[in-house]
Amino acid sequence: METLPTGLLTFQDRTLEQAKTSSTIYLTKLPLFQPRLDATREEAFELSYQRAKALNDHYGLTADDIISLSTKFFDMHCDDIILRDVGSHALLSIQHNLAAGTIAPYVRRSPGLQDLLDKILRFEVSAGFMLTELGHGLDCKNLETEVRLQDDGTFILHTPRQEAAKFVPPSMPIANLPRIAIVMAKLVVKQEDLGIRPVIVALGDGTQMCKGVTSRLLPYMGGIQAPYAITSFENVILPSNAVLGSLEKPANMRENFFNQIGRISPGTLAMSMIMIPALKLVTYIAGKYSLRRTVGVAEKKRIPIILFRTQQMPILHALAKLAVMVPFAKQCVEWFKDTSFKPEVRYGFAVIMKAVFIRMAQRSIPELVERCGAQGLFHHNQICDADNMVRACAISEGDTLVTSIRLAVELCLGKYMMPEATRTDCLLAKYEAGLAEDAMNTINSIPEGHRSTEFNRQLIPHCRPIVEGIGDRMVYETALARKVDKDLLTLWEVGAIKENLSWYVEKGLLTREKFWETENQALSAVESRTEELIGQLDMEAYVTAPIVEQSLFDDFVAGLPTFTGDTMLSLV
Known part of the structure; x- marks a missing residue:
């Protein structure tokens, strides 16, 4: 493998995690943020809203932060406090990115929206974003919820059938907090469908639902305490300023859809x-x-389980991933905000980053859960919540598989290009190039084109690996440029190659024996620093899991419901 330069490991890049106005550590010490394992479902919902309000006050995001995608905006989305209450963070992210982010661009043309935007930013109302429907998830451009213009200039919002009900944003009354939503609906004027528009809808005053709005609470979603719901509208009357944007028919309906959900x-x-x-x-x-x-072990001695290679491997590989994730996140933000790139390319960076980061987390977290044994399965030890959150994130804000398919297909059809490899001699770049060549050969063998059955069968299943291959190469190049620790970068590269080892063996670039030897050397190079690197994660203030320290575990056991007695039970 290529010789890598030495450098300083930085788990917490200043732009993304250290350069905050202030740390959220002080919040972890407040009673509000302490674990409440005995809370009822309704109490947990209310607690999540209270925590979201506290986090909102901490960050104090402005409309400019949201529109310009400021450092503070992204700080909020990678704060270590997120895992204290995943539900509260979900509420906060929707509130700012989707609700405030949709309304803010219209304020200049419609000053009357400023008061509502200010209330959203101060979390004086809870704001949701309703796009997908029971019958329209990945094909939400075909959604059925209608907003009809009336002769007097008002609108009627209506759910025509059950499959058109909105799924899954919260909508029930909680914490006496007024609730509104940005509802994506078909604008219908004189029986003509004019395409999707964002519609501002009042859902409830915090104690009861508004007339015509029905919220059906969904069962518990593992690891995320949020009142997810199915929401429907029965001829809800809306004022003339409820629909955002033009009432004219767009020249391009597809382009209009993507603009509205920007x-x-x-x-x-x-x-x-x-x-x-x-x-x-x-x-x-x-x-x-x-x-x-x-x-x-032998001779009645006891040794820590970290000494076993099988225990070390998932931990060390995860540490290597973290070493490259933070600098790559910073780089992707810079690329995404760079208007010299085409909009499709800028979004491509987001798709690539999500595909690679989701894969990294989905590979590491379940294995780390297993390495904690049965104790890793319990809610109070936090790690299963993280696993469930990763699954939710893979689907949210653009399903990882579907966005990868779209990106890979458009790249293969030559609609645009992502930045090419700068180090074509590295193994990851060769893998990326190999997949691209295979994809083009497949496309050339299908005369029916990209909408055919054969295209669906032969190319679509390979789209996600294509995007991940591009991402792995970009991660590697970024880590080199930002001088990530040599040993950790080598270990990460080994892990990335391991994902598709058969390809490298098939092409004669590696043998299995050579790879296992290389991985063993990479693990050994980092092994002696394991405890130091774990400490550098600086997570102590955010962790409540009792299994991390004996004293915490002893206190946890002492506080469990205890049952004793004096009865005798005859077994014979």
């Missing part, structure tokens, strides 16, 4: 960043547990 693009980037605190938390907990937990 905040999904920065949301894709923001959702990706959540993988950083999620993986940090799980790595820290699994690492601390592995350092503390001992097992008996």
Whole structure:
């Protein structure tokens, strides 16, 4: 493998995690943010809203922060406090990125919206964003919710059938907080469909629903305490200023749809960043547990389980991933905000980052959960919540698989190009080029074109690996440029190659024996620094899992409901 330059490991890039107005550590010490394992579902909902309000006050985002995608905006999406309450962060992200982000561009033309925007930014109302429907998820451009213009200039919002009900944003009354939503609906004028528009809709006053709005609370979603719901509208009367934007028919309906849901693009980037605190938390907990937990060996001695290679591997690979994730996140933000790139290319960076980060987290976190044994499965040890959150993020703000398919197909059809490799001799660049060549050969063998059955069968299943291949190469080049620690970068590169080892063996670039030897050397180079690197994650203030320290675990056991008695039970 290529010789890599030495450098200084920085788990927390200043732009993304250290250069905050102030840390959220002080919030972790407040009673509001302490674990409430005995809370009822309704109490947990209200607690999430209170925490979201506290985080909102901490960050104090402005409309300019949201429109310009400021450092503070992205700080909020990679804050280590997220895992204290995933539901509260979901509420906050929707409130700012999707709701405020959709309304803010219209304020200059409609000054009457300023008061509502200010209330959203201050979290004086809870603001949702309703796009997908029960019958329209990935094909939400075909949504059925209608907003009809009336002769007097008002509008009627209506859900024509159950499959058109909005799914899954919260909508029920909670915490006496007035609730509104940006509802994406078909604008119908004189029986003509004029395309999708954002519609401002009042859902309730905090104690009861508004007339014509029905919220059906969904069952518990594992790891995320939020009142997700199915919401429908029965001929809801709306004022003349409820529909945002022009009432004219757009020249291009497809282009109009993507313009109206434009905040999904920065949301894709923001959702990706959540993988950083999620993986940090799980790595820290699994690492601390592995350092503390001992097992008996020969001569009645006990040794920490971290000494076993099988325990070290997932922890060290996760540490290597974290070393490259933060600088790549910073680079993707810079690319995304660079208007010299085409809009499709800018969104491509977000899609690539999400595909790679989701894969990194989905590979590492379940394995780290297993390495904590049965204790890793319990809610109070936090790591299963992180696993569930990763699954939710993979779907939210642009489904990872679907956005990868779209990007890969458009690249293969030559609609635009992502930046090419700058180090074509590295193994990851060769893998990327190999997949691209295979894809073009496949396309050339299908005369029916990209809408054919054969295209669906032969190319579509390979789109996500194509995007991940581009991403791995970009991550590697970025890490080199930003001088990530040599040993950790080597270990990350080994892990990325391991994802598709058969390709490298098939092409004669590696043998299995050579690879296992290289991985073993890379692990050994980092092994002696394991405890130091875990400490550098700086997660102690955000972790409540009892398994990280013996004293915490002893206190946890002492506080459990205890049952004793004096009865005798005869067994014979």
